[in-house]
Amino acid sequence: MMPYAYFPGCSLGSSGYDYHLSLKYVTKALGIDLMEVKDWVCCGASSAHATSHLLSIALPVLNLSHAEKDGFDKLIAPCLACLSRFKAANVELEHDDDLKKKIHEVFDYKYQGKVKVYHPLEVFLEMGLDKIRGRIQKKLKGLKVACYYGCVLTRPPKIAQFDNVEDPQSMDSIVRTLGAETTDWSYKTECCGVSMTLTRSDMVLKLSNDVLREAKEAGANAIAVACPLCQANLDGRQRQIEETYKTRYGIPILYFTQLMGLAFGAYPKEVGLQKLLTSPREVLGSVGLM
Amino acid sequence: MSILFSKKNLQLSRDLQALTGENVMLCYQCKKCTLGCPSAYAMRMKPHELMRAAQLGLAEEIYWSGTIWICLSCETCNTRCPQDINIIRVIDGMREMSKKLDYYNPYPVIPAMHRIFMTLVGRFGKVYELGLALLINLRMLTPFKDIDMASPMLLKGKLKPFPHKSHGARELRQVMGRIRKLEGAK
Numbered sequence: 001m002m003p004y005a006y007f008p009g010c011s012l013g014s015s016g017y018d019y020h021l022s023l024k025y026v027t028k029a030l031g032i033d034l035m036e037v038k039d040w041v042c043c044g045a046s047s048a049h050a051t052s053h054l055l056s057i058a059l060p061v062l063n064l065s066h067a068e069k070d071g072f073d074k075l076i077a078p079c080l081a082c083l084s085r086f087k088a089a090n091v092e093l094e095h096d097d098d099l100k101k102k103i104h105e106v107f108d109y110k111y112q113g114k115v116k117v118y119h120p121l122e123v124f125l126e127m128g129l130d131k132i133r134g135r136i137q138k139k140l141k142g143l144k145v146a147c148y149y150g151c152v153l154t155r156p157p158k159i160a161q162f163d164n165v166e167d168p169q170s171m172d173s174i175v176r177t178l179g180a181e182t183t184d185w186s187y188k189t190e191c192c193g194v195s196m197t198l199t200r201s202d203m204v205l206k207l208s209n210d211v212l213r214e215a216k217e218a219g220a221n222a223i224a225v226a227c228p229l230c231q232a233n234l235d236g237r238q239r240q241i242e243e244t245y246k247t248r249y250g251i252p253i254l255y256f257t258q259l260m261g262l263a264f265g266a267y268p269k270e271v272g273l274q275k276l277l278t279s280p281r282e283v284l285g286s287v288g289l290m
Numbered sequence: 291m292s293i294l295f296s297k298k299n300l301q302l303s304r305d306l307q308a309l310t311g312e313n314v315m316l317c318y319q320c321k322k323c324t325l326g327c328p329s330a331y332a333m334r335m336k337p338h339e340l341m342r343a344a345q346l347g348l349a350e351e352i353y354w355s356g357t358i359w360i361c362l363s364c365e366t367c368n369t370r371c372p373q374d375i376n377i378i379r380v381i382d383g384m385r386e387m388s389k390k391l392d393y394y395n396p397y398p399v400i401p402a403m404h405r406i407f408m409t410l411v412g413r414f415g416k417v418y419e420l421g422l423a424l425l426i427n428l429r430m431l432t433p434f435k436d437i438d439m440a441s442p443m444l445l446k447g448k449l450k451p452f453p454h455k456s457h458g459a460r461e462l463r464q465v466m467g468r469i470r471k472l473e474g475a476k
Contacts, residue, residue: 039458191364
């Protein structure tokens with residue numbers, strides 16, 4: 001077992017609980033041990049950096065120093081908002097001595113910058129596709145998946161340091177390994193608009209509609225995501241989008257970990273498929289997976 | 291628009307550089323930021339226009355357009371800028387500066403959302419999604435907005451009806467207090 005510090009973030013306790021379930025299932029199957037960071041707090045997401053730069057660095061550092069104190073040097077953050085805040089904190093502390101001094105003034109514990117932050121995709125790819133192939137019990141034949149990476153998994157490259165910025169392939173390669181087909185499409189890294197989800201829902205509906213429309217046009221019958229916020233927008237608001245734009249999508253939005261879990265032979269309930277608002281029953285049923 | 295240019299106009303870019311370390315004068319208006327921006331269609335002042343206005347010191351025009359609040363922080367502009375300007379850092383700097391300024395803001399709900407978000411985080415140590423949505427809906431005078439999305443999520447257990455408190459909340463409030471003190475002393 002490889003121990004990793006695990007920062008679930010606020011979403012995975014509530015709206016992204018299915019992501020939590022499926023991630024736990026998949027990591028267990030692959031021999032990765034997730035240890036939740038002790039007494040973790042919110043990373044500040046997009047609100048902290050809109051109010052104070054120092055605060056937006058301090059909140060991730062608070063969590064990172066908890067992990068460092070407990071002896072971890074690797075941390076998994078499955079939510080993209082958390083992930084990019086954590087990575088930004090590490091990079092900025094490394095390059096900005098002034099900021100480092102200020103941060104050390106704020107904290108009693110002096111964070112050394114030893115904890116490296118990963119998205120589950122990075123960890124799985126590092127282990128190798130062969131390891132994933134070895135666990136597969138049921139190939140996902142017949143599924144045509146559009147892999148949607150979201151905004152900050154690869155951007156900006158200076159901070160994310162992962163995959164191709166404009167045309168990432170990591171999730172595609174994993175989903176193809178599971179036996180499904182992936183589509184070529186140009187909205188992989190477009191923004192779903194989540195930071196305005198409560199205040200400017202009209203913008204979110206427009207941006208999420210663009211993503212759904214492009215996926216459908218590319219011929220996908222399911223979308224795979226890697227972030228609970230993208231999922232909440234594309235899945236939770238799909239009904240609203242269909243009403244606003246007078247169309248019908250009915251595309252299930254699954255976490256890539258749910259697809260992995262299904263291929264590893266999990267029952268749908270074990271990876272939280274019952275929690276999706278747009279039911280995957282029809283699509284998965286038609287290819288004999290549910 | 292004609293602008294009478296004086297030394298005073300340089301103040302904004304200097305303030306921004308002092309606060310964020312970013313030099314807006316490097317921008318040569320290639321418009322890559324605007325062309326890639328997913329929310330540019332909703333902006334009255336597009337990202338490249340904002341950079342130009344910052345060079346010219348037109349703070350009032352920038353704040354009046356409300357552009358800094360429409361930005362989604364998706365990092366597309368930062369990725370594509372050939373001059374490597376951190377445009378979001380500039381926008382965040384203007385957001386930070388707006389706390390001490392008194393300009394008109396066409397979208398007051400968005401900074402209010404950020405404040406409510408941080409207040410709830412300070413209280414519980416985590417985001418309380420349902421409470422945050424309710425408070426913002428009240429602030430916007432549309433209490434039942436998105437109820438068609440929230441009710442199935444509640445039924446499926448995807449939204450928690452009550453907040454969950456983190457044991458780290460106390461330490462978090464201590465850190466927030468120290469930062470406020472540090473920034474206030476500046």
